[in-house]
Amino acid sequence: MFMDVHDRFRTESHSEAAGRFNERFLLSLASCKACVVMDDELNILPISSHIRSITPVPVKEDSEGLSEAEKDLKNLKEQLIDDFPVGPLIRKCCTLDQGKAVVTFLDAVLDKTLRSTVALLAARGRGKSAALGLAIAGAIAAGYSNIFVTAPSPENLKTLFEFVCKGFDALEYKEHLDFDVVKSNNPEFKKATVRINIYKQHRQTIQYIQPHEHEKLSQVELLVVDEAAAIPLPVVKALLGPYLVFLSSTVNGYEGTGRSLSLKLLQQLEEQSRESAKTVEGSLSGRLFKKIELSESIRYASGDPIESWLHALLCLDVTSSIPHISRIPPPSECDLYYVNRDTLFSYHKESELFLQRMMALYVASHYKNSPNDLQLMADAPAHHLFVLLGPVDESKNQLPDILCVIQVCLEGQISRKSAIRSLSDGYQPSGDQIPWKFCEQFQDTVFPGLSGARIVRIATHPGVMRSGYGSQAVELLARYFEGQLTPISEVDVENVTETPHVRVTEAAEKASLLEENLKPRTNLPPLLVHVRERKPEKLHFIGVSFGLTLDLFRFWRKHRFAPFYIGQIPSTVTGEHTCMVIKPLNNDDIEDSGSDQWGFFGPFYQDFRRRFTRLLHLSFREMEYKLAMSILDPKINFMELEPTLSTSNGFLRSFKELLSPHDMKRLEAYTNNLAGFHLIFDLVPILAHLYFEGKLPVTLSYAQASVLLCIGLQGHSFSYLEGQMKLEREQIMSLFIKVMKKFYKYLYGISSKEIESTLPRLKEIVMEPHSISVDEDLKNAAKQVEDEMKSKMEGSLNPELLQQYAIVDRDADFENALQIGGKVLSGGLVSVKSSRNKIEKHGNQKESHKSGKKRSKDDHGSKSNKKKKS
Incomplete structure (x- = not known):
């Protein structure tokens, strides 16, 4: 059986939707004892054969036709008939539980200490919103002026x-x-009531606010x-404050997203109330907490x-199934x-x-679950389920414990023609969230x-959260799609395919309604298949879309997921x-530079x-600055190296365009504490x-x-950072000036390097070590000195050089030198005139005579040569 809603499940690459949800729905009718299935002639079909043994149910009523619960409610109304405003309001209650809830609410209202928190917990169809509405009317009658109401959407407040x-x-x-009742003009709210203005006593207001608008609660009562x-x-925690608070929560059903409210918040409120009640001071100043539970149904009869x-069909009451x-x-x-999924939705026990x-x-992990989500999980052709x-x-012979559940949707494989048409038309088809958003953000086809x-x-089991099971499931899923968990021989891998479903029209031709007996299918494949035994789809990426919070982003960042889109408009419900x-x-189909860990996604x-x-x-x-820092993930640690011109050359060109020399002077003045912050505010x-x-x-601390x-x-401003970072103003300013000093040091360094590169450079002298030892070097130097002295001595004792000091053997010269009694003077020197001049003259005359003869011969030779030439 196929439905119109299946059109939303189909994508370009996955067009065949299954009918598992309807199959399970029809099979469940056979197990419902209060259901009768008939044909157009009112013939009871075999699926409702149990109706033949129907018996009337005895009802305990008194003479007035009232049950025990109705009788107790009547007595409560009679007891409070004269109390205002409780008496008139309690007459609108349908059950005893609802009446007691209204009385509890109004007790807190009439207390007027504004220090109570009242929580109302119940399943669907118990009258929680109606009880809250009656309590608000009683608060107006008690004189409350500012009443604010919040819910995920104004549509949820219709009954209230x-x-x-x-x-x-x-x-x-x-x-x-x-x-007066004021309707919303917002088309998303579909003309829902958003305000009621009351004028009877004085100006009073009942105003709807969105959950994330907690800053508007300054004057709330x-x-x-x-x-x-x-x-x-x-x-919800941000909404609580020093005023009267009424909370209502669905403990099961698709309005509730999980048990975290009742398990965490209400438990904390109870503990705080219990601790404040231990002391006299606490009982006067602490908050009071009351919890109300409704068990009697208004929509259905008891049992x-x-x-x-x-x-059971829509998995509304599954909190007891954990x-x-x-x-x-x-x-x-x-x-x-x-x-x-064929076996999962086969309705076997x-x-x-x-x-x-x-x-x-899913419910325990705070996901909002509706019947539409269950049908999506069952019938969407691109969705798959994995469990850890x-x-x-x-x-x-028992079911194993489920530690973690992952629901995956296959996306992509969109034709280039469809991508170009989507960009030109500005229209994105349903499904394929990540490919279409990526195409829109980067205009990439x-x-x-x-x-x-x-x-x-x-979703992780609530009993083992933050134990590493979610991380393990994500890692195994990524390795599975990369083919790391698949055996090398693909022959051994069993490619489990889901059984094709038979259309209703085809099945109707084979069987008659009066003869057909619906029962769960047999010969179904195993419910669980190890991923090593299943051939994975060939994928290029894994993506996630979620409401941005610090914890969630850090979780995905830890597993090497990188963001490519963050919506600029926050959600009206959560503010996220x-x-x-x-x-x-890792995929061989895509070529990338491999320069970083992001591959093709890097640019x-x-x-x-x-x-x-x-x-x-x-x-x-x-x-929040912590979230922004996690998203940017800047590199804050650099190696402590002096900036070189080769590494900073490209930056210098852009740096000169952004910062002038005057800007650098201002920055220098601030780092030297010669100017205030406002002088460099623009930098x-x-x-x-x-x-x-x-x-x-530049290396900075976090x-x-x-x-x-x-x-x-x-x-x-610095004042804003004081509240955000929980630091003193002086500490923040100290951190800031350290940053500016490091920036100035780096910028000044690369500027100095550029100036040095334009100056002439001296030839660098390379100092090399000696190849011999010190002792050998000293010996060689001593030997060199001795050789030089020896050569000088030999030159000074040359006979030709000593000839200049020659004295001719003339006795007259000696006698003249020793004319003082023939004795040597006391100085020990005797001066005798040398005959050197005569010898030099005689030698010069001989040389000149020889050279003259040589010149005459040369002249004679030259003349004879001239004669020959002539």
């Missing part, structure tokens, strides 16, 4: 505002005279939070089998299994129990043609920005970071952009980089 008006009727308030379980827990059948884990294995011992446990993990299980003991998987949901991240997988990731830094002072100005955004784009390789981000990119 309806019973506010019914309470006004019981209190004899007239519409248009005593109060009463805050009512309807369907609090559908609001994330941090948002109605239709309610239990509907809860079993205690018998053994907590280490994450490294756990394995990933593929869940066959064991598979039905496994389905209820899977949905229980501990070591399985096959000898025990190639990426949609790649194949990928989007993790739709990941939509974030999409992807992780490229797109850098482009996203640049765009995000530019938007930080606009759309993301109020984003901080420029330096911050350069740093977070990786163009300023705190210093955070201060730079808040001031330079988000444009916050």
